[in-house]
Amino acid sequence: PDTPPAQALARVFTGAPLHVCAGGPADYGPTRGKLDPLIGTRVRQVMHLDLIPGLSPLLLREFGAPARVIPVGAFRAVTGEIASAVTGILEGAALVVGERCSTEAPHAEMVRTAAGRGHHRVVFAPHPASPSRHAAELRAEAERLGVDLTVLDTPVPVEALYEASRPALVVGRSSAALFTASALYGLPVARVGAERLLNGLTPYHHPQRVALVLAEAVRDAAAADDLPGLLSALAFTMRPQVHPSLRADAQRYLMAGAWDRRWFPRGRLTALGLPGGVPRQLASLPRSRVARRAARLVRRAVRG
DSSP states (O other): OOSHHHHHHHHHSTTOOEEEEOOSGGGGSOOOSOOOHHHHTTEEEEEEOOSSTTOOOOTTGGGTOOEEEOOHHHHHHHHHHHHGGGTTTTTTOEEEEOOOOSSSHHHHHHHHHHHHTTOOEEEEEOOTTSOTTHHHHHHHHHHHHTOEEEEOOSOOOHHHHHHHSOOSEEEESSOHHHHHHHHTTOOOEEEOSHHHHHHTOOSTTOTHHHHHHHHHHTTOHHHHTTHHHHHHHHHHHHOTTTOGGGHHHHHHHHHHOOSOTTTSOHHHHHHHTOTTSOOGGGTTGGGOHHHHHHHHHHHHHHHO
């Protein structure tokens, strides 16, 4: 709803009610950017696939828009209509789900992961926005690994591939296709590269942060016990001005301690006065010349 084409339509048809379809795990987080209230207040519902059972998207929650789950049967009926065009491609093979990225390094790592798990046939479904030159680089890596690689050149929804023939493994990073494979089709999945991307993701409120954290959290037994709490803490730290009412939930979750330090940087928690940050009375120490000199003396003594 915050992209130019959608906003243009909403502004042309000023009296029309709006229904939003969430696109993937990133939409479980807070609304991106600042949405015009004349648009947000007309949203009647946010429809979404049940990618993470028991978790509802926070998208447009500040406007009171209720979340509604799209029935799995209805979704699979649509993907089944396309499945006849891709029958048999994935039988016994591992499927690598392409991400939208400027280099082929993540996809090469996904192929290596599939090979490392004993799969010698790999099908690569590139993201529509990925440069075509990457396929040649990926084929070279597959040849080096002794993997029989098939690169799909027909843009079809990945779920149609799941419907047509059951892959032995689905490998990806944090795309919606990875979540649908596990939640809607019961397929084995391998998540690769989320940690490195998360470490360098800027700004902090980047919408992909939610997808990357959830991709890691669903396979972490401790974190998976309280995914609603994790999502509330993420939403508040990313957009505190949009969801101020979530502060108490964020404090409760962070106090419990069942979270990874990479998900909530200390500087962010300190700025918001949340558990896990530097206490307010100590926050100025890193900028103190005396404190830095004392730290240098201690390090020299330890080395000595």
